[in-house]
Amino acid sequence: MAADLNAFITEETIEGDGEGPLADTTVAVKDNISTAGVRTTCGSEMLADYVPPYSATVVERLTDAGATVVGKTNMDEFGMGTTTETSAFGPTRNPADPERVPGGSSGGSAAAVAAGEADVALGSDTGGSVRCPAAFCGVVGIKPTYGLVSRYGLVAYANSLEQIGPIAGTVEEAAEALSVIAGPDPNDGTTRDPAAVEGAGVPQGGYAAAADGDVDGLTVGVPTELFEGADERVVETVEDAIACLEDRGAETVEISLPSVEHAVQAYYVIATGEASSNLARFDGVRYGHRADSDGNWNESFAETREAFGAEVKRRILLGTYALSAGYHDKYYEKAQDAREWVRRDFEDAFDDVDVIASPTMPVLPFELGEGLEDPLRMYLADANTTPVNLANLPAISVPAGEADGLPVGLQLVGPKFGEATVIRAASAVEDR
Template identity: 95%
Template sequence: MSDEYDAFITEETIEGDDEGPLSGTTVAVKDNISTAGVRTTCGSEMLADYVPPYSATAVERLTDAGATVVGKTNMDEFGMGTTTETSAFGPTRNPADPERVPGGSSGGSAAAVAAGEADVALGSDTGGSVRCPAAFCGVVGIKPTYGLVSRYGLVAYANSLEQIGPIAGTVEEAAEALDVIAGPDPNDGTTRDPAEAVGADAGVPEGGYAAAADGDVDGLTVGVPTELFEGADERVVETVEAAIGDLEARGAETTEISLPSVEHAVQAYYVIATSEASSNLARFDGVRYGHRAEGDGNWNESFAETREAFGAEVKRRILLGTYALSAGYHDKYYAKAQDAREWVRQDFEDAFADVDVIASPTMPVLPFELGESLDDPLRMYLADANTTPVNLANLPAISVPAGEADGLPVGLQIVGPKFDEATVIRAASAVEDR
């Protein structure tokens, strides 16, 4: 298999069962999702030689369904980034334009699908890390409702925010993968049965999520939040507005809505995510697994030298999170971020009392040129403005290609109420069919 875009860290085959709904389908797996016997690096020198003894539930469900894993994909180190340039194994290039980034942190997964190196890929989405690369690479990415897909086997970055989600070339293919990986898992106490969570009528449709990709949006009400268009690149706005106009032409109704809390979502997200990261990444201490520095017997010095294996972006986020949780600053930053999170959740809940789905640009910008954002992390953080609110509110969302601007892909994000993946998929399939 050619890997001209550096989409993979490890190319190794895990055969699926002979029969199943995904028989003959090839799957690429983000390298922070455990695969038994195949190294899982998280894009970091810290885990460069780590080989997990078990597979993630999502991986097991895919291979049980007949899919064949073809490799582990490149990613921003520990999922921390928006460009797949913070990987210790070098950047991934965007198949749409090899001089540009594929998005992140699941950039390798999206690039593998866009380049035809895999039919489907798994990514993880903490603040947009499935949807961002899907938008930048011109493919489809689904961020499920928190609790729909098991996180067992996902190396933790920020537990309360992240979800495993599928990336594919079409909405139906992504939905078919979601049908396989979704559902309760005794190994993950946060998973829910949609029928029990929101009622059988709003749960998984008959025939599964793939059956919802029928393009029928007649009578669907689409909310268009002004805040998620403000400040976006004009070329992106024009392309997304054209796609929304096509939804109207197919019978959907649009209405302008306001989500005032989202203006604070990026700030709240980065306080919460980095706080959880500082706690989660404390386990990489050179004692239990992963990289271990050879010290002179002084444990504190060995511990410090071991953690030098982290890259600059990971160190930055650990320091930010540790600071936000420290004595004297917890209430000033972390507690306020949680208040903002609740405000975001309530804003979405109020909006869904009047609309069926919410549509916006997935990313407010076109794909960055390689190296463009590395010296300006704040610019990279602000690029997540449209995706982070969804994770704060634990909602389902999808990025579907809306068209191109100056020859570069533009994604349309469609967000739905909790566990209503079916309506999100239906709306996205109408955009795809236009």
């Protein structure tokens, strides 16, 4: 099944260390997360033969907990895509319908879990790249609060936005994996201990203990802006899932997040700007692909960077333009202002509600080729997920049901370090 779906780029085993909470658990790792001695390609020809000398903190924590890594999963090149079709190693197919995409950029990870090729998988989420494929493949994906999980060993796309998160078949399994990988790391100065954050913290017994389905008294905010324009079949399925929360004692209230109208535009300016800077390191000098060129350094540099795919080149060019002299104030600074507006809107909303519910993706899984033919449509599909990354909040995608035989995801967003709350709410949806 894995070969048919093209879920893995490299299938190689890294054994776990003895007993632990994840003993007998198999884990697939997205191929932009470093694994010592096992190649890490980022889905790109640029790093097709790169073998890192060290493992990411999250990989070490998983193997220390007894988990066995079974391979590196396919992904959109450098995490840039919503369909896992921009990979230099070919597209991944959706286990629910092999003629459709699994979502992206962590599509290989979600497909591996949905197909039973791994119990748990790691993805990275810059603008929805854990939640999107979780929704499209009918599994659970958690995007943690920025700073909860170490990014040491994650090949950078957009540092201020991205987080590593778990994908699993159930909320409890995803939460258990989160407990293992979460926590401060001296190698990543952005990490924080949730216990030191007022009103946050990890439940006794870890995040999995929060998957008890008890939502009695929970207030769920339903933002009108994240339902507008969504496929009617998706809206109907998600509304049924939210009704299930009401049946179990939660209260729903309509809220407004006016800033999210500008979130996609702000996200792509910020993300491409950071990508333009981060990917400058792939110059053929230190590591990765190097073009055979008899020309000068500029010619060699240009020919080396031809190894990037079309989508990566597009985003580098967009980011370079947005950061260039004369345009920085016009685009990048305005995007940062919009980001602050998004953050304040969420903060204000959480004064009145405990979690915010919406469709994870406003559409059903694309057919293969659809997103590549219309990149703007692919960007706009991120409308419901990108605001969470701009605000650095936790969110989960849990299966809400099916529409025309295709999976639909419900997204639940919480306040900073409110992972336990979104896990509890998601488990109630799962248990219906």
